[in-house]
Structure formats: C-alpha cells, structure tokens
Amino acid sequence: MKRRIAVFTGTRAEYGLLYWLLKELKASPSVDLQLIVSGMHLSPEFGDTWKAIAQDGFDIDAKVEMLLSSDSAVGVVKSMGVGLLGFADALERLKPDCLVILGDRYEALAIAQSAMIMRIPIAHLHGGEVTEGAYDDAIRHSITKMSYLHFVATDVYRKRVIQLGESPDRVFNVGAIGLEHFNRSPVMSYEELSNSLEFELNAPFFLVTYHPVTLEGEDPAQSFTSLLAALDQFPNHQVIITYPNSDNGGRTIIPLIEAYASRYPKRVKAIASLGFRRYHSALKHALIVVGNSSSGIIEAPSMGVPSIDIGIRQRGRLAAESVLHCPAHVLAIQEAIAKASSPSFQELSRNVVNPYGDGHTVKRIVEVLTTCALQSTKPFFDA
Incomplete structure (x- = not known):
C-alpha cells in the first residue's frame, strides 16, 4: 500500500525550497503525494502564487484560506485561528500517514498543532536553527517538539535538535534543501x-528582499527606508526588489517598494x-544579495555571490564568510555594500x-520518508 x-x-519561498522534494515524492511508486496549500499562496496581494504550483504540474489536494488582510500581531493570531479550522477539515479528509513541514512560519505552526492533536506524524525540515530577531525562532523550536522526524541542514543544528530532547536516530x-536547485534547476x-x-x-x-523584524519592536518602515537611502548611494547599479512576507509589519513595506520603483523606473524593478x-x-x-532573507x-554562498544581512532578524544563524552582517542604519548598509562590491570580496x-x-x-529525505516506521508519540531523549 502506498x-x-x-x-x-504557505509561502512562495517555502514552495521553492520544496519543489524538488515534491517532484521526487510525486514520482515515487510507493508514495501517494497530498499537497496542502495555504497562507500567502492564496492571496492576490502577494501574487496568487498557488497558480504557479498548479502550472508546475502539481495537484493541490487542499486549499486552506487563512490570511486576513491585517498588518498587526492580532491579525496574525486571528489568521492562525482561521487556519486551525481549515487544517482540521483538510487533514481529516486526507488522512495522511505523515505531514511534511518546512521551517518556522506561523502558518506552519498552525498546521503542526492540528496534526499533533490529530496524531499525524510530522516530518520537519530546517529545525535547530536560530534567528533571534523574529518570532520564527520560537515557532521553529515548537514545531520541533511536535515532530517525529527531523531533517536538518548542518551538524550544529542536528546537535541542537537532540538537545531539545529528540532521539538521534530520528x-x-x-543539508539545506534549497541547494538542490543548484544541481537540478536550469538557470x-x-x-x-x-x-x-x-x-x-x-x-x-x-x-533585495527585506522582511519585517517581528521581535525587538523595530519599525519595519524606518529600517526599510534606511535601506533605500543606502541604495540611493549607488546610482550606477540596478535593483530588483521582491515583496516581504505576510508577517505583521510587512504590508507597510510594500508601498515603499512601489514608490521607490516608480521613482526610478529604469533602475528599479x-x-x-x-x-x-x-x-x-x-x-x-x-x-550582491541585500536584505534579511x-x-x-x-x-x-553556493552561487558564489556575496550577501548583506541587515539587522537582527537572522542573528544567530550559521553563515559563510561571504555574508556580511550590519545594523539597519544607512551608513552601515552603505559601507557593507561598498565592501561586498569590492573585487577582493567578490x-x-x-x-x-x-x-x-x-x-x-x-533523495536522502525521500528514502527516510518512505522506509522508516512512523509514530505520533515519542519519548523525551535525555542526552
């Protein structure tokens, strides 16, 4: 039986990371793939990206509307509540043997809670990481404790997941699943x-991609304005800016992006x-890659491209030498861009x-998902 x-x-970025895993699971003769799509994918405001999923040839087995048009923490919490209702119905109808969740978004937390209560084993990707500037950090560790299988990106993160009480044999x-593209996706x-x-x-x-910092009380508009002011110091360079995610504060950045692009139509997309x-x-x-994604x-780093990590959102995450960290201040960002542009740093x-x-x-993930025994309960592992 399959x-x-x-x-x-729940997001465009997460789907991009999962693409090749979805392809392999769909092609596996021992798997009946079920795809649950929610969050930003279903929002016209963020590009209706569920359409791209369908165009890639995947059947969407459940669409769960949950995203409220709100830019506040209260709105995020209410969106999670709406998601819980929809995920409960979807999981009850699909009755999966296992649920795969990547990362640390609030949409992922909502479906993880649903699966945990419904005793559906969870396989979690990218656990054990630290991002001190966002509530994603607490969400990630919470999903770890609700999950049975863990696919982590480095040995440092593996040790951290074990430290949280997860058995080493699970x-x-x-490695990082997004790097699969560099071996398999044409550029x-x-x-x-x-x-x-x-x-x-x-x-x-x-x-450029800049997301709001959801902890520390940082004003996302003020920080993003500092980034734009720094970019202004490099008029001979063009800029491609993508929208932020749907975290509280994200919608305040979108008008700033559009206004900046309108001001420089030949320089900014x-x-x-x-x-x-x-x-x-x-x-x-x-x-250069600039922002805090x-x-x-x-x-x-796998593309050989330098990047500038602005502010505290990603603080604590393991990084290669090609990543420069700087505070969300105009001069600091400007200096980091100048350094990253230098021939020696390139x-x-x-x-x-x-x-x-x-x-x-x-292939490593699929092998485990298709062969390992699955349980919805587990003992705490004392290292």
Whole structure:
C-alpha cells in the first residue's frame, strides 16, 4: 500500500525550497503525494502564487484560506485561528500517514498543532536553527517538539535538535534543501531573465528582499527606508526588489517598494514574487544579495555571490564568510555594500565553502520518508 505523505506550503519561498522534494515524492511508486496549500499562496496581494504550483504540474489536494488582510500581531493570531479550522477539515479528509513541514512560519505552526492533536506524524525540515530577531525562532523550536522526524541542514543544528530532547536516530543531517536547485534547476541567461522580468537589465544589480523584524519592536518602515537611502548611494547599479512576507509589519513595506520603483523606473524593478526559477536566476546574476532573507545566508554562498544581512532578524544563524552582517542604519548598509562590491570580496565569495551542504538532499529525505516506521508519540531523549 502506498504511504500517504502530505506536504504543506504557505509561502512562495517555502514552495521553492520544496519543489524538488515534491517532484521526487510525486514520482515515487510507493508514495501517494497530498499537497496542502495555504497562507500567502492564496492571496492576490502577494501574487496568487498557488497558480504557479498548479502550472508546475502539481495537484493541490487542499486549499486552506487563512490570511486576513491585517498588518498587526492580532491579525496574525486571528489568521492562525482561521487556519486551525481549515487544517482540521483538510487533514481529516486526507488522512495522511505523515505531514511534511518546512521551517518556522506561523502558518506552519498552525498546521503542526492540528496534526499533533490529530496524531499525524510530522516530518520537519530546517529545525535547530536560530534567528533571534523574529518570532520564527520560537515557532521553529515548537514545531520541533511536535515532530517525529527531523531533517536538518548542518551538524550544529542536528546537535541542537537532540538537545531539545529528540532521539538521534530520528534526526538526519541532509543539508539545506534549497541547494538542490543548484544541481537540478536550469538557470536563465542574463537576457532571458531580463525578458522574463520585462525590465532591461543593463548594469550590475542588487537583489533585495527585506522582511519585517517581528521581535525587538523595530519599525519595519524606518529600517526599510534606511535601506533605500543606502541604495540611493549607488546610482550606477540596478535593483530588483521582491515583496516581504505576510508577517505583521510587512504590508507597510510594500508601498515603499512601489514608490521607490516608480521613482526610478529604469533602475528599479519591484515584483511581488519572482518564483523559484527566476529567483535563483536573479541570485546567480546579482552582484550582491541585500536584505534579511534566509536565502542570502543559506543559498547565496553556493552561487558564489556575496550577501548583506541587515539587522537582527537572522542573528544567530550559521553563515559563510561571504555574508556580511550590519545594523539597519544607512551608513552601515552603505559601507557593507561598498565592501561586498569590492573585487577582493567578490573573489572571496566565488571561492567560499557553504556550511549548508552539497545540495544533494532530496533523495536522502525521500528514502527516510518512505522506509522508516512512523509514530505520533515519542519519548523525551535525555542526552
């Protein structure tokens, strides 16, 4: 009998990371793949990215509407409540043998709670990591404690998951799943990327993604305005800016992005969602990745591209030498961009070793998912 494996996705970035895992599970003769789509995917405001999932040839087995049009912490909590209702119905109908969840988003926490109460074993990807500037940090560790199987990105993170009381024989260091793209996904040429964006790329460009910091009380608009002011100091460089995620504070950034792109139509391209192929192509051709997205830390080093991590959102995450950290202040960002643009730092970045693995992760994950015994309960492991 085929094993029913459900995979959850709530954001464009997470789907891009899961793409090759979904392909392998769909192709496996021993798996009945079930895909649950929710969160930002179903929002026109964030690009209706569920359509891209369907265009990639995946059947969506459940769409769970949960995202309220709110930019507050209360709105996020209410969205989780709506999600719990929808996830309960979806999981009851699909009855998966296992639920795969990646990362640390509040959408993921909502479905993890549902699965845990309904005694559905959870396989969690990217546990054990630390991002001190976002409530994602607490969410990630909470999902770890609700999960039975753990697929982590480094030995440091494996030790941390074990430290949380998880048995070592259920914690697998497979590397970062997003690096699978560098071995299997074709990259657009510079010209193809330019045509796809309907934007003439004719100068070195920065790839920018900035998400709100959900802890520490930082004003996302103020920090993002500092970033834009720093970018203004490099008028001979173009900028591709993607929308932030749907965390509280994210919607205050979107109008700033659109206004900036309108002010410099030949220099700046704003886009709600690049999709994973265009994103990785832009990453490959970018001079620098700028912002506070995890991709700048985890994926950019494998492309040999330097990245600038702004502020505290990713503080505590393991990073390669090609990642520069700086506070969310104009001068600091400006100095980091200048350093990352220098020939010496560009050369260092091209030869850096990425601590997140070799990109051969999916087959390791599928082997465990299809062969291991699954349980919904587990003892606490005392190291």
